[in-house]
Amino acid sequence: MTPAARTIQEEHEAFRPHLEAIRRLADSVGEASVAQLRGGVRDVDEFLAHTVMPHAVAEGRVLFPLVRKEGAEPTIGVRMTECHVQLGLLLDELEALIPSVQGRSLTGATERNLRRVLYSIHALLTAHLAEVDADLEPLLEAKLPPEEREALFEAIEKCAREVASLYEK
Numbered sequence: 663m664t665p666a667a668r669t670i671q672e673e674h675e676a677f678r679p680h681l682e683a684i685r686r687l688a689d690s691v692g693e694a695s696v697a698q699l700r701g702g703v704r705d706v707d708e709f710l711a712h713t714v715m716p717h718a719v720a721e722g723r724v725l726f727p728l729v730r731k732e733g734a735e736p737t738i739g740v741r742m743t744e745c746h747v748q749l750g751l752l753l754d755e756l757e758a759l760i761p762s763v764q765g766r767s768l769t770g771a772t773e774r775n776l777r778r779v780l781y782s783i784h785a786l787l788t789a790h791l792a793e794v795d796a797d798l799e800p801l802l803e804a805k806l807p808p809e810e811r812e813a814l815f816e817a818i819e820k821c822a823r824e825v826a827s828l829y830e831k
Contacts, residue, residue, distance in 0.1 A: 668811065668812060668815050669799055669802075669803075670794055670795055670798055670799045670802065671795050671799060673815060673818075674791045674794070674795065677713075677714070677787070677791060678791075680706075680709050680713075681784055681787055681788055681791075683702070683705070683706075684706055684780055684783055684784045684787075685780075685781070685784045687699070687702040687703070687706060687780055688776075688777050688780035688781045688784060690702070691768075691773050691776050691777040691780070692773050692777070696763060696765065696766060696767060696768060699763055699768070699776070700763045700764065703756065703759070703760060703763050703776070704760075706756065706780065706783070707753070707756055707757060707760065710749070710753045710756070710783070711753060711757075711829060712826050712829060712830065713822075713826070714749065714787070715746075715749070715750060715753065715825075716821075716822040716823070716825035716826040716829075717818070717822045718746040718749065718750075719746075719821070719822070719825045720817075720818045720819070720820075720821035720822040720825060721742065721746070721818060722743060722746065723821050724814065724817045724818045724821050725798070725814070725818060726739040726742065726743065728814065729798065729801065738797050738798065741793070742790065742793070742794065745786060745789075745790045745793075748786055749783070749786055749787065749790070752779055752782050752783050752786065753783075755775075755779045756779050756780075756783070759772065759775055759776050759779065762775075762776075763776070802814070
C-alpha cells in the first residue's frame with residue numbers, strides 16, 4: 663500500500679497561522695507596546711528568514727525545474743520566482759526597520775513603514791500560496807504518481823533544511 667501523497671495545500675497549512683500572526687501584528691502597530699512589536703517583528707523575521715526563504719530557494723531548485731520539465735505554462739515559475747524576489751526585498755526592509763523598534767517609542771514614519779511592510783508581506787505570501795495551490799497542485803496531481811509527489815516534497819524539505827542551516831551557523 664502506498665502512502666497518501668501530500669499536497670501543496672497541506673505543505674502550506676503550516677504557514678497559515680504565521681500569516682494570521684503577521685496580519686495581527688500589522689493591525690497592532692500604533693496600539694501595541696514597543697516591546698510587543700519588537701517581539702512580533704523578531705518572530706516574523708525569524709519565520710521569513712529561516713522558514714519561508716529557505717523554502718522559496720528549495721522550490722526554485724527542486725520544484726520549478728520539474729514544472730518546466732512537465733510542460734507547465736512557462737510563466738508559472740517566472741511569476742513565482744518574482745514573488746520570492748519581492749518577498750526577499752520585503753524581508754530586507756523589515757530587517758532594516760528592526761533598529762527603529764529598539765527604543766521606547768516609535769516615530770510616525772516608523773509606524774507607517776512597519777505597518778506597510780507587514781501588510782505587504784501578508785498580502786504577497788497570501789497571494790503566492792493561493793497561486794501555488796491553484797496552479798501547481800493540479801499539475802503535480804496530473805503528472806506525478808503519489809510516490810513521486812512524496813519524493814518531491816521530501817526533496818524540497820531537505821533542500822530547505824540545507825539552505826536554512828547555512829544561515830544558522
